[in-house]
Amino acid sequence: MEQIATSATAETAPMSGVANGEAPKVTARDVCVFYGAKQALFDVNLDVPRNSVTALIGPSGCGKSTFLRCLNRMNDTIPICRVTGKIELDEQDIYDRDLDVVELRARVGMVFQKPNPFPKSIFDNIAYGPRIHGLVRDKTHLEEIVETSLEKAGLWKEVKDRVHEPGTGLSGGQQQRLCIARAIATTPDVILMDEPCSALDPIATAKVEELIHELRQNYTIVIVTHSMQQARRVSQKTAFFHIGYLVEVGDTEQIFENPQDKRTQDYIMGRFG
Amino acid sequence: MSTSMILLGLLIAAALAYIVGIVRCRASTGGDVAKLHSRTGYYGSYLAIWTVLPALFLTIIWAAAEQPVIRHLVETSLPAHAAGVENDALMSLTLGRINSVAEGLPKLSQSEFKTIENARLGFTPMLEAQRLLQEKGVILGAEPEPYIISAAYDEVIYRHTSSWLITGLAALAALAGFVYGFTQIRPRLRARNTVERVVLAALIGASTVAILTTVGIVFSVLFETIHFFQSVPTFDFFFGTVWDPRFTSAGREGGASGQFGLLPLLWGTLFISFVALAVAVPIGLYSAIYMSEYAGPKFRGFAKPLLEILAGIPTIVYGLFALITFGPFLRDTGAMVGLDIAASSVLTAGIVMGIMIIPFVSSLSDDIISAVPQSLREGSYGLGATKSETIRKVVLPAALPGIVGAVLLAASRAIGETMIVVLAAGIAANLTLNPFESVTTITVKIVSQLTGDLEFNSPQTLVAFALGLTLFVITLALNVYALYIVRKYREQYE
Ligand SMILES: Nc1ncnc2c1ncn2[C@@H]1O[C@H](COP(=O)(O)OP(=O)(O)O)[C@@H](O)[C@H]1O
Ligand SMILES: [Mg+2]
Numbered sequence: 001m002e003q004i005a006t007s008a009t010a011e012t013a014p015m016s017g018v019a020n021g022e023a024p025k026v027t028a029r030d031v032c033v034f035y036g037a038k039q040a041l042f043d044v045n046l047d048v049p050r051n052s053v054t055a056l057i058g059p060s061g062c063g064k065s066t067f068l069r070c071l072n073r074m075n076d077t078i079p080i081c082r083v084t085g086k087i088e089l090d091e092q093d094i095y096d097r098d099l100d101v102v103e104l105r106a107r108v109g110m111v112f113q114k115p116n117p118f119p120k121s122i123f124d125n126i127a128y129g130p131r132i133h134g135l136v137r138d139k140t141h142l143e144e145i146v147e148t149s150l151e152k153a154g155l156w157k158e159v160k161d162r163v164h165e166p167g168t169g170l171s172g173g174q175q176q177r178l179c180i181a182r183a184i185a186t187t188p189d190v191i192l193m194d195e196p197c198s199a200l201d202p203i204a205t206a207k208v209e210e211l212i213h214e215l216r217q218n219y220t221i222v223i224v225t226h227s228m229q230q231a232r233r234v235s236q237k238t239a240f241f242h243i244g245y246l247v248e249v250g251d252t253e254q255i256f257e258n259p260q261d262k263r264t265q266d267y268i269m270g271r272f273g
Numbered sequence: 274m275s276t277s278m279i280l281l282g283l284l285i286a287a288a289l290a291y292i293v294g295i296v297r298c299r300a301s302t303g304g305d306v307a308k309l310h311s312r313t314g315y316y317g318s319y320l321a322i323w324t325v326l327p328a329l330f331l332t333i334i335w336a337a338a339e340q341p342v343i344r345h346l347v348e349t350s351l352p353a354h355a356a357g358v359e360n361d362a363l364m365s366l367t368l369g370r371i372n373s374v375a376e377g378l379p380k381l382s383q384s385e386f387k388t389i390e391n392a393r394l395g396f397t398p399m400l401e402a403q404r405l406l407q408e409k410g411v412i413l414g415a416e417p418e419p420y421i422i423s424a425a426y427d428e429v430i431y432r433h434t435s436s437w438l439i440t441g442l443a444a445l446a447a448l449a450g451f452v453y454g455f456t457q458i459r460p461r462l463r464a465r466n467t468v469e470r471v472v473l474a475a476l477i478g479a480s481t482v483a484i485l486t487t488v489g490i491v492f493s494v495l496f497e498t499i500h501f502f503q504s505v506p507t508f509d510f511f512f513g514t515v516w517d518p519r520f521t522s523a524g525r526e527g528g529a530s531g532q533f534g535l536l537p538l539l540w541g542t543l544f545i546s547f548v549a550l551a552v553a554v555p556i557g558l559y560s561a562i563y564m565s566e567y568a569g570p571k572f573r574g575f576a577k578p579l580l581e582i583l584a585g586i587p588t589i590v591y592g593l594f595a596l597i598t599f600g601p602f603l604r605d606t607g608a609m610v611g612l613d614i615a616a617s618s619v620l621t622a623g624i625v626m627g628i629m630i631i632p633f634v635s636s637l638s639d640d641i642i643s644a645v646p647q648s649l650r651e652g653s654y655g656l657g658a659t660k661s662e663t664i665r666k667v668v669l670p671a672a673l674p675g676i677v678g679a680v681l682l683a684a685s686r687a688i689g690e691t692m693i694v695v696l697a698a699g700i701a702a703n704l705t706l707n708p709f710e711s712v713t714t715i716t717v718k719i720v721s722q723l724t725g726d727l728e729f730n731s732p733q734t735l736v737a738f739a740l741g742l743t744l745f746v747i748t749l750a751l752n753v754y755a756l757y758i759v760r761k762y763r764e765q766y767e
Contacts, residue, residue, distance in 0.1 A: 072655065074651065074654065074655060077650075077651070077654055079569075101657075102657045102658075102659060103657065104657070105654065105655060105656065105657035106656070106657035109655065109656070110651075110655035110656075112648060112651060112652065112655070114648055116646070116648040116649055116651070116652040117652075118649060118652065118653070118667050118670075118671070119649075119670065119671045120670065128653070128656060128658075128666070128667075129656040129657065129658075132656070132657065132658050132659075132662050132666070133657060179652070182652075182656065183655070183656065186656055186657060
């Protein structure tokens with residue numbers, strides 16, 4: 001298996017699905033990631049078009065989360081993790097030594113697999129980011145930020161009477177939308193989502209998907225998902241990963257209707273994964 | 274044969290029965306182990322249990338009953354003129370003398386025994402018999418009367434008979450059990466179920482003993498406390514501000530009121546504990562934060578056990594440190610800057626005690642901080658927070674309830690601590706706000722009330738139980754509350 005994959009990279013490496021026209025928001029070139037001695041990603045080249053949704057799919061353990069976490073340098077928090085290659089956000093190298101990772105993470109928000117609201121009130125959850133980044137002028141401004149963030153995350157109507165109650169008291173789906181609102185509050189351009197619906201029931205999932213759909217107008221979204229239906233529903237571009245390699249990337253429709261690579265075909269037909 | 278020899282014999286019998294059981298069950302299926310209901314070891318244990326358990330019960334019951342029965346036999350056989358037949362207290366004295374002689378008799382040689390026999394019959398002076406027994410370690414206050422020697426003879430014989438009887442009975446019970454168990458072994462026998470039931474019963478028995486002991490201790494303290502409150506008014510104890518038990522005049526019934534005031538002791542205890550916490554909480558908490566959030570695995574693996582060694586130092590060593598090194602050091606330093614610090618002061622005891630409880634705070638807080646889910650930290654990093662922001666604004670608030678619990682547990686350690694304060698806090702029961710003066714604590718007074726030549730039934734001694742019960746209630750309440758908080762905190766993240 002390893003053998004086949006290696007030989008296949010030669011063909012797939014240059015393929016990065018370069019967007020037509022507009023410059024991509026994020027570009028990844030020859031990205032390799034190592035956990036200690038073990039290599040988890042091999043020469044990944046990917047362009048993420050702006051104001052659209054890019055889905056990362058593939059069997060579990062293939063490196064989707066690892067790649068996603070390179071984009072806001074979350075991998076820095078893992079001591080044994082090492083990243084090589086080049087990743088640019090708006091043509092600026094995010095692994096550049098002069099770049100402030102705190103600023104980067106404010107620009108690239110992240111939503112995790114399991115909703116992880118802080119054990120604080122809903123209000124303080126949202127206010128957390130703006131406060132630490134000094135984005136707040138005064139109390140009314142903060143209240144405004146909280147309201148608009150919740151509004152954008154489609155949660156305002158549900159929680160406006162209890163913004164001072166603990167965020168952990170919300171339902172799973174509401175918690176996840178709270179986490180999205182929390183990410184939005186720091187005014188990012190890019191939002192990374194790592195299987196945001198895998199812990200949610202179908203109705204909550206539908207709400208989050210609808211939200212992603214709306215957010216696309218203003219944000220660049222990269223979403224990891226193990227559900228191919230979800231990738232199809234929400235994304236414009238899809239990248240298929242397989243044991244550390246980016247096998248195929250293209251318009252979502254093309255990937256699902258007419259996959260080029262045998263492994264993509266097998267995965268989409270549900271033959272493995 | 275003595276009881277311990279019987280137990281040893283039963284142990285050997287058990288081992289043999291175990292082997293026989295295994296051989297027997299194998300034979301019962303012609304060597305095909307798969308046909309057995311249980312693994313072969315269970316059949317071995319089954320037979321061993323049947324061999325040992327009945328005999329063991331018999332031996333234990335016998336050993337418990339032996340003493341009272343012999344005592345009764347000896348008592349009823351005493352002649353009517355013997356001392357104590359009319360009076361219970363005297364009787365127990367007489368029985369004690371008989372017992373001592375009976376202990377000495379088997380140690381005598383043939384000729385010595387003859388002398389005693391002659392003395393009993395009146396041919397030799399009794400003084401000679403007393404001297405002989407004395408040589409064998411039997412101290413008798415006065416010459417033994419002849420009936421005491423006779424009764425001692427009887428007692429020796431009773432004991433001898435009893436010992437042989439139980440040996441025989443135990444052997445018989447073991448044999449009977451063995452034979453019964455042996456005939457029971459066949460492939461369909463549910464040996465495992467039986468063995469596991471016995472194991473379960475043994476476990477229940479063990480925990481019952483533990484619980485009953487605790488209950489027993491609490492009740493004995495409780496009864497002595499009630500006894501104490503019969504001579505000293507409850508109100509004076511709990512709200513009295515003077516602790517001065519020594520000056521109770523012996524003639525007056527029950528002791529003077531107002532001299533057993535708890536408040537100075539309680540204040541001393543709380544004051545010292547407060548100083549201890551003021552030392553231990555910041556140091557312990559900061560080191561816990563460093564250990565769990567910043568330290569690399571190597572440093573952590575080396576420093577955490579080192580810190581926990583602190584918890585393993587016997588508190589008497591801390592006490593010595595406080596008494597010999599730290600107290601004088603503090604006094605001299607104070608003198609240099611013009612402060613009048615007593616060598617044994619609140620500060621000395623509090624600081625040393627604080628050092629002692631650092632590991633409790635740090636180790637528990639470390640566990641609690643580590644238990645804050647990684648996802649919360651990631652969530653915070655993902656929003657662009659730095660490490661210290663994440664710790665201050667997410668991790669610590671999330672861990673706070675648990676940390677409070679850890680501090681309360683440490684506080685209850687400090688309140689119950691004895692050795693350090695005995696050596697370092699002083700014995701003067703002062704109600705003072707000055708940390709440079711010496712105070713005393715509940716534990717210190719418990720020790721000092723019980724060491725000395727006071728009569729046991731005096732309020733001076735009994736007050737120790739009242740103090741002990743008070744301390745017990747305080748620390749129990751603290752512990753229960755702390756554990757409740759810690760548990761609730763743990764549940765939050767499960
Ligand atoms: N913190 C880590 N330490 C070591 N190995 C890791 C770590 N995180 C992920 N990996 C390894 O990297 C590979 C890719 O993991 P991941 O990116 O989580 O896969 P996916 O999200 O596609 O399921 C896996 O083989 C996994 O074992
Ligand atoms: Mg993943």
